[in-house]
Amino acid sequence: MSSFPWLTVTVFLPLAGAVVLLALTPLPRRRPEAGGYGADDPWRWVAFLVSSATFVVSLGILTEFRAEPGFQLVEEAGWVGPLNIRYVLGLDGISLFMVLLTTFLMPLAILASWRVERQVPYFMASLLALETAMLGAFVALDLLLFFVFFEGLLFPMYLVIGIWGSGRRVYAAVKFFLFTMAGSALLLVAILFLAFRSETALGGMTFDLRQLVGMDLPATTARWLFLAFFVAFAVKVPLFPLHTWLPDAHTEAPTAGSVILAGVLLKLGAYGLIRFNLTLFPDASEDFRGLVTTLAVIGIVYGAVVALIQTDIKRLVAYSSVSHLGFVVLGIFAGTLQGMSGGVIQMVNHGLSTGALFLIVGMLYDRTHTRDLARLGGLARRTPVLAGVFLVVALSSLGLPGLNGFVGELLILLGTFDASRLPAVIAATGVVLSAIYLLWAYQRSMHGDLPAELESTPDLSGREYAYMVPILVAIVAIGVFPKPLLDRIEPAADRHVRLIAVEPSSADVVRAAGGD
């Protein structure tokens, strides 16, 4: 065991970077007369280097990590003494990959924001502050500490959408904010209730997740608390019917905002469901499994059907997220090891492929200044590399075997099927629908006639290669060899799934019978 505070350093390095950026704001701009910032101004580089450094540090976590079920690299310190709110960080195989996904995507999102010209230092500082908040939420083991991080990410995200977004950005930002706030309010109440309860039940007030787990709660109380947590996280996921903020937020957010929103922020909802709902209220989780599964399945089909008809490519991708996150939640609540592991690895996969889809939409927009599929077309002839990248990412997203998305989708559907067949069968229609809307979007932008005004569209630039290639490599690597991830996820997934495991699957029965 190393005594190096890996988690604290990883979490707060970006925030430190943000502070440095703001301190550097008075530095002279290269193009002040244009009111903008030039590409060789220092701020983007500082942000990029800080986020890259964070990624490197997080790789240190990976080397320290052991494939065991419990929390590791735990760091503890007192914080608010009288309330026994403590600074407790730690991670298991589930949060490990959320942390890595975050630190991996952030430098790429920053690279993709090179052309942002307004208020660059503040924009970059917002992104870095956002990174700290997200990382903190993934590793906090004290409920109030979690809440602080969870709330803390709202403000920078609100700014990113509201200031640097497009079109109806303010409407989108406010909507995002209000939805999430509504959920957060319930979450705070529930957390406080739990802490009060612990005073009598555990003989001392605590917000520490590891201690609260063992607390006995009356069934009705547990159900109410479950719902309070659930609404907060379901908004984030987002689960049908709480998803309507997402298309607006995504559509108006700048590219980096969409990437982070889809890539990481949504995962926080699914992560919260595993970390808190399942862990704290296993019995209530079982009681509500039918409801959650139903909402997830509706979300899968509904999100896909609505995506079918979108002509704004960014909205299309946003609705595809609703569908794909439905898969994640379905797996988490399946009550089988395959479902849970699939749900976790699919969180990573969705972050990669949907993050990449938003990057591609950004590249398309930079070139054509439109997101309207009807005005695109024929680009594969002018920009074969962009077309190829788009195709690989679309195939990843639609779950083509050999790419990452399939691994998660297979495990989720298999795990769900093993527990209850009907939801898995209905959810599987999402597999067909995703092929329809993604290939349609691909055809409309890349195939057919090239509009005259797109005749001189350039292919990928060096910078664009720099942020797409790492994602493509990850997409292929996870698809071909997911073992390094699955081996680390499995112990933690197993620990969680035991809380709500369904009766031994029919397969186990056969296996046992075969053993005689």
Added chain:
Amino acid sequence: MTDLIWLVPALPLAGAVALLLAGKPLRRIAGGLASLLVGASFVVSVLVLIDLLGVGAEERTVAVKIFDWISVGSFEAPVELRVDPLSMVMALTVTGVGFLIHVYSIDYMHGDPRYSRYFAYLNLFVAAMLTLVLANNLVLLYVGWEGVGLCSYLLIAFWFERRAAADAGKKAFIVTRIGDTAMLIGIFLAFSTTGSVRFDEVFGAAGGLASGTATAIALLLFAGAVGKSAQLPLHVWLPDAMEGPTPVSALIHAATMVTAGVYLVVRAHAIFEASEVALGVVAVVGIVTAVYAGLSAIGQDDLKRVLAYSTISQLGYMFLAAGVGAYAVAIFHLVAHAFFKALLFLSAGSVMHATDGVIDVTRLGGLRRRMPVTAASFAVGGLALAGIPLLVGFFSKDQILAAAYEAGRTGLWITGLVAAFITAIYITRAYLLTFEGEPRSELHPHESPALMSVPMAVLGVGAVLGGLLGASAQTGRVQRFLGPVVGEPEAHAAAGALSEVGLSVIASAVAVGGIALAWALYGSGRVDWQALRARFGGARRALSRGFYVDDAYGALLVTPGKAAASFSASVLDTRVVDGAVNGIGRAFVRLAGVGRRLQTGLVRTYALAFLLGAAALVLVLVVRT
């Protein structure tokens, strides 16, 4: 050598990766490199086959594990290849025919701006197809299954500037994916009931499954086969797939990919046999499709579409064979079909090459004098397809009909004869209108270059001599070799009154009759076929549109589906769901008294919430201390 089986899919995969990443620098050698790699794959397959023949018939199944792929809890899907007679017959067919078509493509695609890309896709296809046939578990098979679907999509839509090509590619992918998804559920059910996805475990447990479960698994897998092998009702993508380059049609949409469904049924026959109805469904779907597609082929004017419907029909024949339990015969017909149908397609490609893409048989005619090699190739392929004695198709088709008859399925046998009659008609019509008579338009055709002619000649030899490999359902080399995997071929005590020779005579007579009828109509000059077309316009249109099945899907599924999606997006999501949620939100905002100026009010709301939270904490502190 057996341990090196991984090279068989790996070589073309390496080619695909190299050509995708370095297409430009490799452009000049792309065709040669791709052909060479598939050729090398073929050589390795032959060496493995020799190894296999060197051991006893019962030891000819070897599993070669490459690496752990997806493994969670009791679920394990390794990348593990299976070397056995069935997989090797398939691998040899894929690499052998694949190699010839690669070589043919070197000249055919010469000068195309995406020449490297073409060979990358073609190599990728071969790699995926080999994964499909060499996989030793259902999930890895599914990887190949979807992989070939992807390549099919890429190659159909290869000339994506054309709307029709792009549409056709997408349609192929989506329609087959409907079947694929059913198949995926079948795999889940197999795992859920047998605890494994490995072939040995799943098929070994098949006998112990409840009949209903076995039926469900079998029919779900078969749904995948129906999609991939373009059987009713999921056949609609294949005629459109002819938008792709013709060598692609030859390789993917005739010789290999579309036969994957037949392979799957044969591979999984233990499950089909454990069900009381599954094999019957396979046989009936097969025979109905065979007749339906044969009739549709008569109505096609586009030579490639004739061949497309012909392929659908012949695949139906293969399913008929599998459905009556004649698995080895089904595979033999698969191999035979790979030869003669690839030959027919390459001949059609040669015609297109010579006529600058004109492929409408009503505008062709008299090409034999300008293109004797092509005409001869087409004729040989056509005669083999029609089942003229001593050509490969005669043996394989004869064995299918005999199997149906001897299984006591007289109805299937008679319908099969009808399909054979139709087959002889449409292929003779296609040949006569293309190559005989007087030219019907101003074209200046020329014979194709050697790189195209030689592969055609090799396939022609195969179509003529292939019968030597499987002249008898009981003693043919291919059939005996397959025996340990699919069950030894049994000599049926003739269930009916007719002997095998009698059956052969009847089948041959039917084929000759069909050719004669077509000749009378289209070749004798005594009938004005163009007048006939005009007179029976309605019937001809029905045939040419495949009895309007595709149109019905458009009207009954696609249009309402679009309307439903449109409703969901524009009314349900924005008005109902979002409206309700927004309404609730608005109510809250009003409560907070900041409804009028939302932008600035928001920060105040947040501040307010923050203060409330802090107050709550302070309150707690006060209460506690």
